[in-house]
Amino acid sequence: MVVVEVLIVLALIALNGVLALSELAIVSARRARLKAMAAKGNRGASAALLLAKNPGRFLSSVQIGITLVGILAGAFSGATLAERFAGFLVTKGLGIELADTVAFVLVVAVTTYLSLIMGELVPKQIALRNAEGVAARVARPMMMLARIASPLVTLLDLSSQAMLRLFGQRGEPEQQVTEEEINTLVAEAASTGVVEPAEHAMIASVMRLGDRPVRAVMTHRRDVHWLDLDADEAAKRKTLLEAHHSRLPVAHGTIDEVIGVLDLKEVLDACLENRPIDWNALIRKAPVVHENIDALDAIEIFKSSKAHLALVVDEYGTFEGLVTTGDILASIAGQFHEGGDEASPGATPRADGSWLVDGAMPVDEMAALLHLSLPAPRDYDTAAGLALDQLRRLPKAGETFTAYGWRFEIVDLDGRRIDKILATRLPAEE
Template structure:
C-alpha cells in the first residue's frame, strides 16, 4: 500500500494592522500641518495680517506675534516635525514591514528575502507619502493663501509652543550660541529694494494682474525718489517769465498769451528770478481797471539746489506758499523750475495741451523701428522706452546730456555713436543745443 504524503499548506498571513496604518497616515498628515503652518506664518504679509486683525479675524494677531519671534516658533515646529518623522519611520517599518513581507511570499517572493523587501517597500512608500502629503502639497497651500492659513493655525501653534517651552528655550539658546560663535546676527532686516519692486510690478503686469498703464504709473512713482530734480524740471530755456519792470501794455499782451496759472517774475533777466504771480490776480486787476503793480501781488518763491531728488522737491512744494520752486546750481545760476505738473508728468507721462499744437512729441516711433527723440526728453524716460540701461552715477538729466556724455564734445549734425545695442545720430542742432536725435536698433552682427 502506497502512502502519499500531503503537501505542506502555506501558513496564512497574520491579520493586516490597519489600525497601525491609520496611525502612520495621521502622522504624515500631521507633519503636513506643521510644514504648512511654518511656511504660512513666516511668509504672511504683515500689512494684510494687520488688516485682518483690525477686522476681528481670530488668530491674526497671534500669527503676527509668532512671526515677530521666529526663533521660538521655528523651534516649536521643528520639534514637532522631527518627532513625527522619527515616529512614522520607525513605526511604519516595525509594524507594517512584517505583514507586507508575509503577503509578498504569497505572490512568489522567497520567504528568506520577503521580510527585508517588505521593510524597504514600507519605508519607501512612507517616505514618498511624507514628501508629497507631509511637505510639498501643504506648502503649496501655504503659498497660495498664507494669511488665512496663518490666522487659522496660529492659536494651535501658540499652545504647542507653550507646552514645549522648556525644550524650545534650550533649542533657541543653543542656536543663538552658535550664531554668536560664528559672529552672525540672527535678526535680519527684510527690505524690499526698488529693483525688486520693479520686478514685482513687471511680473504682475505680465500675469495680467495690473494693466500696462498702471504698471507705468507705479514704476514712475517708485522711480521718483531716484530721479534728480534736474530730470523733471522745466529747463531754463523753456521757462516763460514776466519782467517786474514791464509796462502795462506788455503785461496785457502777456496775459492774453499766458498758458499757465502761475508765472515767474524776474528783474530784467531770467537769471534774476525774484518771485511768482498768479495769473488770476493779474486778470482781476485788469477787469477792475486798477493800476498794475506786480510787486504788490507777487508771492515769494522757493529756491532749491539742483542735486536734490524729485521727492525732496515734492516735499518742498507741499510746504511752500506757492507750489513753484526755482532750481539753482552750486554757483547760483538759475537752471529751471519745478511745479506739481512736472512731477505728475514724471509719473504719468506728458499731457497734451492746446499750446502744443505746433510742438513735436518728444519721442516718436517710426515705421522702421527707429525712434526720433527730443534732446530735452528725460534720459531715463528714453532708456525705459528703448529698453536699455544708463549709468546710475550719471551726471546728465536729458537725452542731449546723454549725447554729450558719450561724445565728449559738442557735436555737429550727422555725428553718431552707439550705446547698448542702439545707434544714435544727431539729426538736428539748434545753435549749440542738441534738438533731435535718431535712435536706431543695431542688428546682431552689424
C-alpha cells in the same frame, strides 16, 4: 490590526504635512498683510506675527515635530507593516528572505511616495497659495507646540545661534522691502489685471519721483516765458497775449533778475474793471529752491505757498528754471498740452525694434523703458545728458556711441542741444 497601523502611518504623514505647511506659511507670509489682519481682530494673525519675529524658536519647534513624526512613521512602516506584508507574501509562496526584501522595498516606496505627496508637496503648495490665511490658522497651535517642547526648543535654538556665529552670522535677519520688490509686485499685479496699466505707470512714476532732483522736472530757463518789467506797456501786453501759462515770472531786463511771479488773472481783473495796471503791486513772491533738492520736497514747499510755482537756482544763486505743480503732476501722469506748447514725445518705437528718443526725455524714464542699469548718483537727468556724459563733448549729427547694451545715434541737433537720439539694441554677441 493592520488597518489601524496603516491609519496610524497615514495620520503621521498627514501630521508631517501640517508641520511642513505651517513652516512655509509663516516664513513666507507678508508681514504687512498679517498686520492688517491683526488690526481687524484676527488673533491668529497676531500669533503669526509673534512667531515670525522669532523664527529660530519656531523653526526649531517645527523641526522637532517633523523629526519625531519621521521616526515614528519609519518605525511603523519599516518594522510593523513590512513584517506583516512579508508574512502575507510567504503565504503566497515566496521564500522568507525574498518576501522580507520585497515587503521592505514596497512598504518604504509607498510610504516615501505618500510622504512626498501628502507630507510635503501638496501642503507646501497650499501654503504658498494663501500664506497669510494659512499662517493665521496654524499659528496658535504652533505656539502651543513651542511651549510643550520649550526645553528642547531652547537647546536647539541656542545651538543654532552658536553655529551661526561660527559662520559670521550675527543678529536677526533684516526685514527690508526694496524699491525693486515693490516695482516687481506692482508689475505682477498689473499682469494679472489687479492693477490697471495706467495705475502701474503712475505708481512707477511716483517711485521715480522720489529719486529725482527738482532740476529733472523743472522748465529750463531757455524755455521759460517771462515778463520784462522794464519793457514798455505795449511789449508787456504782447508778452501776456503770447503767454500759454496762467503765471509768469517777472524780471528786470534779464531773466537772471527775477523778482517774483505775476498771476495773469489779476491782470485780467484789472483790465475788466478798467483799473490801471500797477505791475509792482501785482507781483507776488515765489519760493526759491535749490536745483538739487528732491522733487518730493518741492511738493511740501508748494503746500505752504500760494504761488504754485518755485524759482530754481544753482549753488551760485543763478536762475536755472522754474518748477510748478503742473511739472510735478506731468512727471507722474505724463505730459499735458497747454496752450500752444507741444508736449514732448518722449520715446517713439520703430518697426525694427529701435526707439527714437527725445533729448529732453528724463533719463530714468528712458532707463525704465530700455531696461538700462544706470549708475547712481549721476550728474545728468536727460537722455541728452547721457549722451554728453558718454561722449564727453558736444557731438555732431550722425555720431554714435554704445552703452549698456545699446547703440545710440545722435539724429538731430537744435543748435547746441541734442534734440533726437536713435537707440538700437545691440545683438547678443556684441
